[in-house]
Amino acid sequence: MSNLPVLSVKNLKTGFQTESGMLLAVDDLSFDLFKGKTLGIVGESGCGKSVTSLSIMRLVPQPNGKILSGSIEFNGKNLLDLPLNQMRKIRGNQISMIFQEPMTSLNPVFSIGNQIKEVIQLHQNLSKAEAQNKAIELLKLVGIPAPEKRINDFPYQLSGGMRQRIMIAMAIACDPDVLIADEPTTALDVTIQAQILDLLRNLQSTLGMSLVLITHDLGVVAEMADDVMVMYAGQAVEYSSVKELFSNPSHPYTQGLLRSVPRISYGAIQSADKSKKRLETIPGIVPHLLNLPKGCRFQDRCQIAQDVCKKDDIPFEKLSVNSTHQTRCLFKGKGNNS
Amino acid sequence: MSEEILLSVKNLEKKFPIKGGLFSREVGAVQAVSSVSFDIKKGETLGLVGESGCGKSTLGRSILRLIEPTAGEIIFKGHSLTQMRKQDLRKLRRHMQIIFQDPYASLNPRMTVEEILSEPLDVHKVCNSKDEKLKKIYNLLDLCGLRKESVSKFPHEFSGGQRQRICIARALAVSPDFIVCDEPVSALDVSIQAQIVNLLQDLQKELRLTYLFIAHDLKVVEHISDRVAVMYLGKIVEMASAQELYHSPKHPYTQALLSAVPNLDPEHKATRIVLKGDPPSPLSPPKGCHFNPRCPIAKANCLESYPVLRNMGSHDSKVGHQASCHYA
Numbered sequence: 001m002s003n004l005p006v007l008s009v010k011n012l013k014t015g016f017q018t019e020s021g022m023l024l025a026v027d028d029l030s031f032d033l034f035k036g037k038t039l040g041i042v043g044e045s046g047c048g049k050s051v052t053s054l055s056i057m058r059l060v061p062q063p064n065g066k067i068l069s070g071s072i073e074f075n076g077k078n079l080l081d082l083p084l085n086q087m088r089k090i091r092g093n094q095i096s097m098i099f100q101e102p103m104t105s106l107n108p109v110f111s112i113g114n115q116i117k118e119v120i121q122l123h124q125n126l127s128k129a130e131a132q133n134k135a136i137e138l139l140k141l142v143g144i145p146a147p148e149k150r151i152n153d154f155p156y157q158l159s160g161g162m163r164q165r166i167m168i169a170m171a172i173a174c175d176p177d178v179l180i181a182d183e184p185t186t187a188l189d190v191t192i193q194a195q196i197l198d199l200l201r202n203l204q205s206t207l208g209m210s211l212v213l214i215t216h217d218l219g220v221v222a223e224m225a226d227d228v229m230v231m232y233a234g235q236a237v238e239y240s241s242v243k244e245l246f247s248n249p250s251h252p253y254t255q256g257l258l259r260s261v262p263r264i265s266y267g268a269i270q271s272a273d274k275s276k277k278r279l280e281t282i283p284g285i286v287p288h289l290l291n292l293p294k295g296c297r298f299q300d301r302c303q304i305a306q307d308v309c310k311k312d313d314i315p316f317e318k319l320s321v322n323s324t325h326q327t328r329c330l331f332k333g334k335g336n337n338s
Numbered sequence: 339m340s341e342e343i344l345l346s347v348k349n350l351e352k353k354f355p356i357k358g359g360l361f362s363r364e365v366g367a368v369q370a371v372s373s374v375s376f377d378i379k380k381g382e383t384l385g386l387v388g389e390s391g392c393g394k395s396t397l398g399r400s401i402l403r404l405i406e407p408t409a410g411e412i413i414f415k416g417h418s419l420t421q422m423r424k425q426d427l428r429k430l431r432r433h434m435q436i437i438f439q440d441p442y443a444s445l446n447p448r449m450t451v452e453e454i455l456s457e458p459l460d461v462h463k464v465c466n467s468k469d470e471k472l473k474k475i476y477n478l479l480d481l482c483g484l485r486k487e488s489v490s491k492f493p494h495e496f497s498g499g500q501r502q503r504i505c506i507a508r509a510l511a512v513s514p515d516f517i518v519c520d521e522p523v524s525a526l527d528v529s530i531q532a533q534i535v536n537l538l539q540d541l542q543k544e545l546r547l548t549y550l551f552i553a554h555d556l557k558v559v560e561h562i563s564d565r566v567a568v569m570y571l572g573k574i575v576e577m578a579s580a581q582e583l584y585h586s587p588k589h590p591y592t593q594a595l596l597s598a599v600p601n602l603d604p605e606h607k608a609t610r611i612v613l614k615g616d617p618p619s620p621l622s623p624p625k626g627c628h629f630n631p632r633c634p635i636a637k638a639n640c641l642e643s644y645p646v647l648r649n650m651g652s653h654d655s656k657v658g659h660q661a662s663c664h665y666a
Contacts (some may be wrong), residue, residue: 044527052383159616162392189389191613194598198612216528219600228364232651260532262561263602264584278539279561285497 005032005073006210007056007095007178012070014048014055017063023289025051029070033178038204038211040225040242042218042257046286047231049214049264053180057097058087058214075177085219093123096171100183102163106155112166113151124131138169142199161192165199172203179204180212185220197224218261222246230254233286233297236316240325250319250333255281296329304335343379344516344548345401350410352393352400356621363604368620373410379513383542383549385563385580387556387595389537389617394552398518400549402434403427414516432462435509439521441501445493452477452489458511477507478507481544483537499530506537516548523558535562545571555620556599560584568592571620571628574647578659588650588659588666590631635665 014026025050033039041049058079072079079087099105107115116135120126126134134152139147142165155163156202160232164184171179173177181200185193201224213224221228221242228245230238230253238251249255250334259280284301293299294308302309308330319325319332327333352371355364367558370393378384403419412419417430438444446452454475455475458464465471476486484501493501502522503520509517512574519538523531533559541547553559559566560580567577576589582623587593594611618624624631628639643664650659650666 044529129378161616189617190556191389191594191596192616193600194610194612197600198610198643217600218528219602221604222604223600246602257528258602260529261602262532262535262557264557264596264599266558277561281532281536282529283533285499285530 003034006035006075007212008073009052009056010071010073012052012055012062013068014051014065014073015068016061016065018290020290024068024234025065025289026055027237029231031229031236031239033210033212034211035177036204036208037226038048038213038224040221040228041053041212041214041231042216042221042228043231044216044286046289047232048233048234050182053097053182053212053214057091057095058176058181059091068089070200084148089123092119092171093174093178094176095178095180096176097180097182098167098171098184099165100186102160102167102187103155105167106163108155111152111154112158116151116166119170123174134173135169135206138173140167141203142169143195144169149183160188163194164188164196168196168199168203172207172209176209178210178212180214182214183216184213186215186217189333193220200224218257226269228326233292234289235297235328236326237298237328238326239316244325248325250325250327251298252304252331252333253282253298255333256280258299304331305335306331342380343377344380344382345550346413347377347401348375348411350374350397350400350412351408352405353408366621369623370570370620371400371407374569374572374573374574376567376577378516378548378550380548381542381546382565382580383551383563384549385559385566386552386569387554387559387566388569389554389598391617391620392569393620394569395520396554397569398436398498398520398550402518403438404436416656429462432512433481433514434516435512435517436520437502437505437509437522440525441505442525444505445501446473447493450492451484453610454493454504455479455489455508456509458508462489462512464512468657474511478511481510481541481614482507483533497530498526499533502526502534503537506534506541510541510545513545514547518550518552520552520617521554522551524553538562556595568595571617571623573628573662574660575629575663576659576661577647578650578661582659588661589629589663590633590635590666592661594632617644627662637665640664 010030012029013024016023016025042047056072060067067080113135116138117131120131120134136147136151139150144150144162144165159194166269187198188196215221225242228240228242230235232253238254249258260282262279282301287293287297295312296314299305299309314328314330316326316328319327343616344393350371351373353369354366356366356368359367374397386394396405399405401412407420452475455478456471459474465474475489479486479488484503486502523534526534535617539562542549551559551562563580566580566583567574570591577594587596594613597611611634615632618631626643630636630640645662645664647660647662649662
């Protein structure tokens, strides 16, 4: 593994023009993705995690959405400076993406073979027959039974899990360096989710891809990711290795998230004291992006907030000089009295 | 929790006919729910888990006769719902309510919160005067953690979690005994989920409510339920107290389901039973045990006969642990 990141996002700002002003969906976001590693991006709906991935692909909805500033370096090139025809060569070829809804991201009027071959023929100089063979190979790789027959199926003939496999086959058709998976298992049942996560992990180790895994499920992150970035209201609030994050969460929001997920105790909790047990919650709701409080964006829901939290923007700082663990909290998640 | 049985479901069945061909004759049927039986005691929460398409929502709705069951019997507070005339049923509906999954789709966008909460009160003639009604509405809002000012607002002015609170307030308006919670938290964010789960638990304690809690999230179900039933392809395959079911699941499907839940601890990656394939179509369930094509321990007789739900001889025989597997 080299120490140069494959993908390096710096000070990214993406906004949407709305009637009541510019809405900053992603505000000053920076992160690195290393070769063969998985970066998990966690956050609740509206925190900007999907807009981040769309920004990397330069697929932010036009004309209202716009990347305002920052840079996205991929193998040393700034993607934001590339002309569109070159971006098109990278998209789906070197960086590809899997979307949340396998039901709606496939075209219902083309066979799945057609849709996979489209990617291959667009980016690689292959004949029709070669593309056909490659498509069958890909279907085999993602675990579709009887791929020679299935290749002529239409999306409606496949189950949700199979459709997601087709999406993955399309995404890895050109051996991408970076695969962005935006909530790849959210629409699926747990047993199917386990299959898809297994598949992604195997493909990653055989193909050496880097993976950006966007999800709201902390369990998925714990299983898949090497590094994690937690987002809140458009900003990164914590960044660390997955082990650090779960053992030493240093932002009150991360701590709250971890506490509010019920854990399967496998019967360890006696049913008698269960009625007394309550889930810990994060009070309140996410502030509206057009009406953010001054200072820390989490202050209204935070248990350790002080007056200083309401003054200025909170810097995103390392826990210590040598640490890679960063947090956007003045108190590093620790209350003054604790 | 008392021993009094509030709701008793016996051999409930629901078939959806499939029509096709000339004169749209019936060409087949989807067996969405087949011979499901269980009791719910007063004040208890029965969790119902299963994957999409296993029939858990159909079951929940059939119990309230929002979908007419094809066969079987439902006894609620000593009344047989399945035999009842529509107008009598409507009166009894006051005592059983439902909360739906999607708080965005289950509130009329053109009604204010006051109108939404008034409707059940008017239908069942709960209040005698306007003042009494308004007082009742304020009470409900307070109970569900919403502000008084909300009465004149429209659903679009609320977040998902707040909307689900309105749905809960609406269900509580007629002071029911029994509430079917059909995936009440799956559309919500994690931090909001916890708020709603706590609210449901508090209300249960305060108002002595009985829940049928339908969900696909095994973590939430363990947290809130006293007993849990696992469904697969229209049938209950295992039922036990929550503690027992999560501690020693007997049915291979339950075992696989539990092992498939991502673990929150990155240091301990549990060994996982990954099931092959997808759930079969309820249109043509496999012969014998419905789970046999995906089952890691299936043997010859699993392809022949469907295993009946039998007692597992658990140490806690009062609650009972049932599973339908030849080899459990």
